[in-house]
Amino acid sequence: MMDLPNYFIADLPSHAELTPGMLTEACQALRRNRQQYLLGRPTQAIVDTLCEVAHNWLQPDDPFRAIALEQGPAATGFSRPTLERGLDALFKRINTTEVHALVLQELGHVERLDRFVVTEAELKTGRTAIATGPEMLVHFTAGNLPSPSILSLALGLLARSAQFVKCARGNDLLPRLFAHSLYAIEPKLASCLELATWEGGHRGLETALFDQADCVTAQGTDATLADIQSRLPQRVRFLGYGHRVSFGYVTREVLSRFHARELAAEAARDVAAWDQLGCLSPHLFYVESGGSVTPELFGQLLAEQLEKLQAVEPRAPLDPEVAAAVASRQSLYGVRAANCPDTRIWHSPDATAWTVVFEEDPRFQTSCLHRFIYVKGVSDPGEALQGAAAVQGAVSTVALAAMGTRAQELALELARWGVTRLCPVGRMQDPPLPWRHDGRPSLGDLVTWTDWEQ
Amino acid sequence: MADNQPRDFQQNRMTLDFFEDYRRRLTGRLAQDPGLTEGEFDRWALELFRLQYAHVTPYRRLCDRLGRTPDGVTHWSLIPSVPAAAFKEFDLTSLPERDRAEVFHSSGTTGQKPSRHYHSQSSLRCYTDLVIPWFKTHLLPDRERLTVISLVPSVDHAPHSSLAHMMDSVLRRCGLPDSVSLGRVTDEGAWVLDLDGLVGRLQRQAAADAACLVAGTAYGFVHLIDHLQLRKLHLPLPTGSRLMETGGYKGRSRELEKVELHRRLTQALGVPESHIVSEYGMSELGSQAYDRRVGASGPRVFRFPSWCRVRVLQPGSTLAPPSGTPGLLTLFDLANLRSVLALQTEDLGVAEGEGFAYVERARNAELRGCSRMHL
Numbered sequence: 001m002m003d004l005p006n007y008f009i010a011d012l013p014s015h016a017e018l019t020p021g022m023l024t025e026a027c028q029a030l031r032r033n034r035q036q037y038l039l040g041r042p043t044q045a046i047v048d049t050l051c052e053v054a055h056n057w058l059q060p061d062d063p064f065r066a067i068a069l070e071q072g073p074a075a076t077g078f079s080r081p082t083l084e085r086g087l088d089a090l091f092k093r094i095n096t097t098e099v100h101a102l103v104l105q106e107l108g109h110v111e112r113l114d115r116f117v118v119t120e121a122e123l124k125t126g127r128t129a130i131a132t133g134p135e136m137l138v139h140f141t142a143g144n145l146p147s148p149s150i151l152s153l154a155l156g157l158l159a160r161s162a163q164f165v166k167c168a169r170g171n172d173l174l175p176r177l178f179a180h181s182l183y184a185i186e187p188k189l190a191s192c193l194e195l196a197t198w199e200g201g202h203r204g205l206e207t208a209l210f211d212q213a214d215c216v217t218a219q220g221t222d223a224t225l226a227d228i229q230s231r232l233p234q235r236v237r238f239l240g241y242g243h244r245v246s247f248g249y250v251t252r253e254v255l256s257r258f259h260a261r262e263l264a265a266e267a268a269r270d271v272a273a274w275d276q277l278g279c280l281s282p283h284l285f286y287v288e289s290g291g292s293v294t295p296e297l298f299g300q301l302l303a304e305q306l307e308k309l310q311a312v313e314p315r316a317p318l319d320p321e322v323a324a325a326v327a328s329r330q331s332l333y334g335v336r337a338a339n340c341p342d343t344r345i346w347h348s349p350d351a352t353a354w355t356v357v358f359e360e361d362p363r364f365q366t367s368c369l370h371r372f373i374y375v376k377g378v379s380d381p382g383e384a385l386q387g388a389a390a391v392q393g394a395v396s397t398v399a400l401a402a403m404g405t406r407a408q409e410l411a412l413e414l415a416r417w418g419v420t421r422l423c424p425v426g427r428m429q430d431p432p433l434p435w436r437h438d439g440r441p442s443l444g445d446l447v448t449w450t451d452w453e454q
Numbered sequence: 455m456a457d458n459q460p461r462d463f464q465q466n467r468m469t470l471d472f473f474e475d476y477r478r479r480l481t482g483r484l485a486q487d488p489g490l491t492e493g494e495f496d497r498w499a500l501e502l503f504r505l506q507y508a509h510v511t512p513y514r515r516l517c518d519r520l521g522r523t524p525d526g527v528t529h530w531s532l533i534p535s536v537p538a539a540a541f542k543e544f545d546l547t548s549l550p551e552r553d554r555a556e557v558f559h560s561s562g563t564t565g566q567k568p569s570r571h572y573h574s575q576s577s578l579r580c581y582t583d584l585v586i587p588w589f590k591t592h593l594l595p596d597r598e599r600l601t602v603i604s605l606v607p608s609v610d611h612a613p614h615s616s617l618a619h620m621m622d623s624v625l626r627r628c629g630l631p632d633s634v635s636l637g638r639v640t641d642e643g644a645w646v647l648d649l650d651g652l653v654g655r656l657q658r659q660a661a662a663d664a665a666c667l668v669a670g671t672a673y674g675f676v677h678l679i680d681h682l683q684l685r686k687l688h689l690p691l692p693t694g695s696r697l698m699e700t701g702g703y704k705g706r707s708r709e710l711e712k713v714e715l716h717r718r719l720t721q722a723l724g725v726p727e728s729h730i731v732s733e734y735g736m737s738e739l740g741s742q743a744y745d746r747r748v749g750a751s752g753p754r755v756f757r758f759p760s761w762c763r764v765r766v767l768q769p770g771s772t773l774a775p776p777s778g779t780p781g782l783l784t785l786f787d788l789a790n791l792r793s794v795l796a797l798q799t800e801d802l803g804v805a806e807g808e809g810f811a812y813v814e815r816a817r818n819a820e821l822r823g824c825s826r827m828h829l
Contacts, residue, residue, distance in 0.1 A: 320769065320780040320802055321814060327769035327782060328800050331537035338519035339512045339544060352770035 004067075004180050009196035010172045018198060020208035023164075026194050027136060027212035030162035034135065037188035038160050043113050046157055047099045049186050054094035056181060057087060064181040068174060073316065075173040076146065078275060081313040086274050087174075089430045090147045094154060098433035103158065105434050106444035107131050113160060116452055126454055131447040133159025134215035134237065140166050140200070140228060142219035144277045146174030148241075151433075151442075152217060153178060153193065159446045164209060165195045172197045200224065203231075210236060215446060217241070239445055241438055244396035245366065248285035248425055249384060249410065250298065251402040255291030261301055263401055266426025267373075268305035270399060271354070273429035275315055276369045280397045280421075280428050283367040284374035286384040295377030296344060299358035302375060303346035306354035315353045315371050325368050326352040333357050342377075362387030381410055385417055393418050396438060399425040472505055473548060477580050477791055480761070488587050490760040498761070498788055499530035502795050509548035512540075513794050531765060532772075535784050535796035541569030541738045548792050549574050558616040558737040571616070571738050577792040581616075581740050582623035584789045588759040589620075592731055592744035593667060593698055594628055600696075602629035603655060605647055605670025605678070607637035612645070616737040617700065621669060628667075637674070647674055649681045656689050656723075665694030668723070671701040675719060676710055682722050690724030696748045697725050700733035732756070734812060738797055740789025743809070757809040762787040766805040780804050780813045 056062045072083045103110050109117040116128040137156045141149040156163040183190035215237040218228050225240035270282050287295035333345040342360035354371040362378050378384045398419045402410050411422055420439030504524040507514050517523050522534045555575045559568035604621045612618040625633045636652045659666045716730050734756050735742040741762035745754040766781040775781040780802040803810035
């Protein structure tokens, strides 16, 4: 296995037993290190370090990237090309421009975390202000993808928080590698981070950790979030990111014979990214009828593109029970396709690697994921949104393929309906760094402000 | 008129005759010797496939779509299989409506559509006949009859349960006159046990030193165990007694791992592990598999009778997984006379010689319906 040094709790052999006392001590050390090494550091220095780490990850010969690609497939269940694409997309976003944009967007001034600064609006009211991050920030990360935990760590560093990441079991490799890559450049900054893994719900460990926390972020199911929140002391701020679903909406105007194939290729990339396992991955594409390319034909084009992608970016092998669930769905839709005029199915030859199901039925259908995508024909957005009523309020991203005034109208309609992010088809799993996670300012939600009226 | 109903009486007559003729010949052949060789099974299966292709419309459409029709399929293992879930949506039967004397429903979780497996009087008789020899081979290898205490409701109470029909046949043909069904059905359709009546009955068996066969679902047995534990009762059954447990839990009781369930059963009822037999069956399937012959020891392997064959396949593929790796169970059952003989289950198993070791059921959510099927 890998020989990363034991810098973090998560580096200890898996048989090493964690105790509540260990976590309390770790948090106390983190607080001291924060005081000493992080609190007084200028934002620009932190940005520089983060961008250097990200830049290194993008280099083909970076040792941490090499370990991630070598051991990642076994540890995370993603194929090497899927990991490569996902990590590239993530680390390209961590650059000076986007980090500055994030701080400016959420705090109004790039030096807001360093000193009292003033914006035009504040000037008019005779105030200056500074923002301060929580002293001790704790993250509970979900299992699916590595990117949210790495982004959480980056945000926490900007907020100058000491951070403790509780990784989902079996999903600590990439957050650990990220922490080690930071250590390699700035060991003092890395000494303000701690990572550990245990089976979620461990009362003893978690109580010790919550006692030390000032703010807790968590990703997971509604039940997990509610459980965590119910156990937090009153003074602890809680930021929960619940389960979300995403989908695509393709208007008839963009479905020319010329553009449809290209659009299908982009849609296939959305399906293949992280093997469709993130909240930002699409469960289905609503496709309007009445264009030169019918919704059904779009399904076929999408199938062709998924087959092409499979050759260069194969879907990860599945555990038998997951594969069985996918295969059972394929077989059932096979029977439907033979018997219903408005159902069709395309899938990888003799395998579960990818599946496209076309249905006229506009009701939202949750996919079994792992590159299993629905294409649903609709006559207008009203029909789609009525069909998606069951998931209203739980939708993250809609990939929108529309032009001109229709795009404007649709965007407004979707926003009012409750969608928190719109993006072009092909970019669903690649949000810009300053994106507002589930419609909330992610850095802004971490900090507390001090206004100074003069 | 629905598509899969014969258009006139004459055609109906002929359909019946084909299947009736097949049934007579098959049951006659099995009555002589229940063992079908591989070659014989292949011939019977291909013949039945031809009949079902011709007379089960949704199935024929599937075969056509897959391009695997009787003229092209040369071996039983290549006969297209139907996923068990399709029985919830399609009438996979060659029986015209007027001949559907009985329908078996799956015991799906509340709120889900049940599957429908239709029988005529004749195919029902075929089912209850074929249940017996394989049951006796495993549960009664040492005697002709025994007192059977069934935890399953009787056919009167659960007319649409394949298990109730099976146990009804077992009681009549393998049970001593004092055999009894102690399962009940609530107004909501849930299966329950008259636990006090059952315990009283088991106590009398013990007092009379009369061995018995207790048969029920896994969750029924869990209820019994919990009840005995609550009452601090230890109820050792007489030597020679045996248990048959079947089926999953579907949220109806605490779930116990099979090994744990058997251990607890031995503890509570004094029946040794060698006398506890697991049955594998489902409403969409005419035949049953058993994982042990009463009195035998050694690893448990489910085996079907010679007229039902199993293939363990890589999910989504027609290939077998590497040895020792779980795959989806696909069953080819000649007892599925009037439905479809090739059935793809949602169960995972590991191939063990001619049989399989059961692993678990694949997780799959209920899917929204196909809104405009033409049936």
